[in-house]
Amino acid sequence: MGYRMIVRDADGFVLGGSGSFKDTVIDIEWAELIAFEESVKVAGDLNISKAVFESDCASLVNKIKKRGMDITILVQCMDKAYMKLDNFIFG
Numbered sequence: 001m002g003y004r005m006i007v008r009d010a011d012g013f014v015l016g017g018s019g020s021f022k023d024t025v026i027d028i029e030w031a032e033l034i035a036f037e038e039s040v041k042v043a044g045d046l047n048i049s050k051a052v053f054e055s056d057c058a059s060l061v062n063k064i065k066k067r068g069m070d071i072t073i074l075v076q077c078m079d080k081a082y083m084k085l086d087n088f089i090f091g
Contacts, residue, residue, distance in 0.1 A: 001026055003035035007046060018042045032057035037081045044084065 004019030018038060032055055043051045055061055063078060 001031050001034070003031065003038065005035065005039045005042060007042060007048065015048075016042065016046050029057065029060055029063075032060045033078055033081065036060065036078075037084075040081060040084045 001024055002019070002021040004017065006017040007015045009015055020038070022034075036053065036055060039053055043053075060078070064082060
């Protein structure tokens with residue numbers, strides 16, 4: 001499994017980024033969750049207060065929107081990552 005992220009400002013200027021590979025085979029939703037967690041971590045490390053997080057995994061985005069109504073293990077782990085978003089301003 002591999003993931004990468006790029007942090008850009010409003011003008012498209014690259015501020016930083018990160019990526020990694022893990023020697024494991026996991027479900028796509030878990031891989032997307034790990035990438036989401038790492039994106040939040042990188043944005044926090046760069047002291048970014050206003051952020052837009054994007055994902056092409058519709059099921060993960062829907063689970064984030066419906067958090068609190070789903071009790072699966074994936075969603076419980078996602079809730080922990082979502083709590084880290086309190087440091088960001090959403091516009």
